[in-house]
Amino acid sequence: MTTAIWLHIANVFGILIAVVGASALLTWIERRMLGLWQDRYGPNRAGPFGILQVLADMLKLFAKDDWTPPFADRAVFIIAPAIIMVVILLAFAVIPITPAIGIVDMNIGLLFFLAMTSLSVYSVVLGGWASNNKYSLLGGLRSAAQMISYEVFMALALAGVVMLTGTFNLREIVNAQSGLWFVVPQFFGFLVFSIAGIAEAHRLPFDLPEAENELIAGYHTEYSGMKFGMFFVGEYASIILISAMIVVLFFGGWHGPWLPPIVWFLIKLTFFVGLFILLRAALPRPRYDQLMAYGWKFMLPLALLNLVVTGAVTLAFFNG
């Protein structure tokens, strides 16, 4: 009993630290990889390959004066960056990394994930609003509309997976893919989910809320110090989260031959994180109206079609 509790605690803190650490590390990895693809160096001075750059950035952010602009709404301004950290880290609680590693085995794990991502909107929206700056406000408004819209397609894309497995439990979903990864029967679901995931994490090319060249970093214009750091790390954490969900839902989670489950999971995860960074390097940023039109006029019908076809096929052949 005691062992179980300790194991659980180890699980919790292990994942927590791993995620935060990985997110921090990702800031460096991204810059290096962007440098690679864009034919430049990236941070390469501090430590081997510049890996200590992470530490340097962290020190800088911590050391900075924790300054709140006088015109800002103080309470909300402080809460906003915390929200994204909290909800993203909470969402990791339901991700089954291996049969042994994973914090809770919730029977509504998938819904919990959706709930957390939908709450992450507040971080951006409130941050933008509390800054009391018109660029930030614009960024906040954009993110509210964008994230609410893409949440719809995201949930609809996942409904296909739920139909195939008949459960919201992520662990059971992974187990259901021991034979065939759902990326095959749910390819369109995967496509929609990935794109919506990028939008939810407001990563390039869907980083309209923080578009540097029009909104001067948008919602986090006024942020500095560790509050900015939380936004920053939160964004990378959400990349990892989306990648992890893709792995869990569509690429069989820890399943794979020869290698231990944790390794398989990490390999797949790394692949998708890399893919996201590559997308950032490769794609231009659309206009805001293009983004919304794309979502409602292409993604939504696609997701609905996927849903209908999946439902029809399930009903016809499995009749569960």
Next chain:
Amino acid sequence: MTNTLPVLESLVLAAVLFALGLICVLVRRNIVFMLMGLEIMLNAAGLAFIAAGARWGSADGQVMFIFILTLAAAEVSVGLALILQMFQRFKTVDVDVLRRMEG
């Protein structure tokens, strides 16, 4: 799950939330707050349904909650559009201004 569920307590909580929402609707002059009060009341009703559903172990409570949710979504979308419209026309969120519509 054989342990007892806090049904009665939930119902009381729902009543309290409903009363608070009612106060909000009655006291506030700001139409945004009135809409929020309505949301509180709707949510309290949903809570009561869930509690009742849990009391009988029936799915009907949650079904009703889902319908309330739908209702709330539709209500809020229209209500907020009305607020925007009102603000655009009267430059205020004070419902008492709307008295001029008195017939």
Next chain:
Amino acid sequence: MMIVFYIAAVIAVAATVMTITLTHAVHALLYLIVSLLAVAVIFYTLGAPFAAALEAITYAGAIMVLFVFVVMMLNLGEAAVEQERRWLDRRMWGGPALLAAALLAELVYTFAFGIGPGGPSGGGVSPHAVGAALFGPYLLAVEIAGFLLLAGLVGAYHLGRRRTDAEE
């Protein structure tokens, strides 16, 4: 479980009280969101995890975002807060509070004596059962709810249009 319930209940009530007393719309909304999340937790303790998730996703995650969105669009500023403070005259609370108290008393009385003896049969209701009920006996209601949403969509779109002066 009961401890979780009581904590959540207290949070819900406290947050709601804050919602209805605060003068700043965004702050009030934040408290309302907290209240809704607390209610979601209560749903979970009542064995309705599906409803809890929906409460968080739809209510807290979508409907409230709309609220925040609109408040942000209105962007009333400090003056509105001041005005709200003036409007919230102490004298105005009496009547509504009395009315609400009467309603509350009646409801509690009903619950206390109306729920009857015997422990709740209990038992959580799985999402599967809810879905089966929704698309079984309640199918017509689902269709009607769909129509309601469509009407809400059209209505909101129509009302939200910014009319030009020529149209007035």
Next chain:
Amino acid sequence: MLHLLWLVPLLPLLGFTTLVLLQRVLSRTATAIVGVGSVGLSCALALAIASNFLLAPPMGGAFTQTLWTWMQVGDFAPSISLRFDALSLVMMLVITVVGFFIHLYSAEFMAADRSYLRFFAYMNLFVASMLVLVLAGDLLFLFLGWEGVGLCSYLLIAFWHEDPHNCVCGRKAFIVTRIGDVGFLIALLLIFTELGSLDIHTLMQHASAQWPVGSPVAIATAVLLLAGALGKSAQVPLQTWLPEAMAGPTPVSALIHAATMVTAGMYLIARTHTLFELAPPVLLAVAIIGVLTLLISGFSALAQNDIKRILAYSTISQIGYMFLALGVGAWAAAIFHFLTHAFFKALLFLSAGVVIQALDEEHDIHRMGGLRTRLPAAFWSYLIGSASLAAVPLITAGFYSKDLIIASVWSSPLGGPWLWAGAVLGAFLTSVYIFRSVFIAFFGEPRTLVGQRPRARALIALTVLSIGALVIGFLEIPDIFGGGVHVLSEFLQQTLPRSAARPEPARVEWLLELVTVCISIAGIYLAYRLFLRRKPEAEALASTEDANLLRRFWGSGFGFDWVYYRVLVGPYEWFARVNRRDVLDVFYNTLAAISRMLYGMLRQTQTGNLRWYMGVLAAGGVVLVAIVVLT
């Protein structure tokens, strides 16, 4: 062939619908083709069916065609059914043949009218309704045709509705006939409740089986049916509408108010003769009304100056003869007179129409004159029609039919010397007034210039009708004229009972014959003396005080309109005037005031304050829950 019967009324109805639906498309020529053609087709079909019927009579002398059940409410199941027998055949033939020629004439007569299409639409609808009336096998279906005919009559009298006077005339016709129709409707209800059926054949059988002769219910039914017939056929006391009905176009007067519709009452009585035979007092009333009518309208016609009004009163008077014939049980004689009358009266109206049009809407005979040479076609047709109407012996159709009626009245057990005397006096009057119009209008000095002359279509119609007005009479020739011919009465015996007249010795018959012939000739001679030869003397006589009074009295149709106005219209208008500030309204106004007061009080709650509404709503909720909790 007989099963095509339903097409006969349908064709004009199709013509009507075509005209109405395509009114924006059809040219004038097309309108005429549709309007006249539909009736022409119907006429041809009717002739074919009639010959078929004559060559191969169906079982029982009647052919019944049930198209469908109109409605079904409990026992009440009137059907859309047609019944075709000798009576219907004669009526149908007259309606279609005369109707067709009048349509043909109208195509020319109305050519300059703005509402050409509307005219033909109404006319077609009228023909369809009239055919429904005479072919219906069910009393309710008959009533449909009856009302359709009334509606068309109204529409056509008020055809030139730009002139308010025409509308007043149309309204008068509608209202007066409606009074009779109420009686008819009550009769329908009575028959249905008493006999349980509205099918004419069935109800006749039931009636003769269930009701003894002279039973109150039979009398009541017959009286009510008679009321309907009086209204439609313009008999005393409901005759006042027909002179006013001359406000419509002349072909309308010819078709509706002379040849066909006004005989509907007579047809109804003939059709339901069983009921009337069960009520001898009513039959007597029919005869007396007939005599009264023919005398009153005969005197009235003497004092008219409007050529169409003369003809209108003459129509009333001739229908009076038919009623007289019906009343004395000479059914076939009535139908015979109907037949001849349809031809010669249509002829008279059409030739009068030619005159009126030629003289640019001139109706007054005193402004005419000398038209004999200037409008020969009109003169000859008018003369033939007048001769037929005045029963000029041997060569005219009117002679044979009127003679048959007068002879029947004498010899019938239901008739008698008094009725006979009235009929003879009427015949004398007829000769006088009609030849008065002939001599004044067509002889003497010309007074008005002649404009438009009749062209081909009108001439065809006039010729055919003239021939009809002369030869139709040979269907029925008394025995004393060398053997005698009884084609029509033999034929009608399939449907109508044989005339109740007792055979008279030849001597008496010769005497009666002589009287009628002399009366007719004497009338014509008197007219000749008064209005052509000795005009100044006659005018001197007419200008005396008493004569003027008499003329005014006769001219106003024995003052029926004046009496009706005093007795009915005046009091009604007085009551309406008095009641303009409705007494009963006080009560309702109080109610309204109370509700307005309550509304005022309730309005106070509608503050427009949203929070107030919410508060009231919540308080209501609290009260409701309290009621639930505490009970």
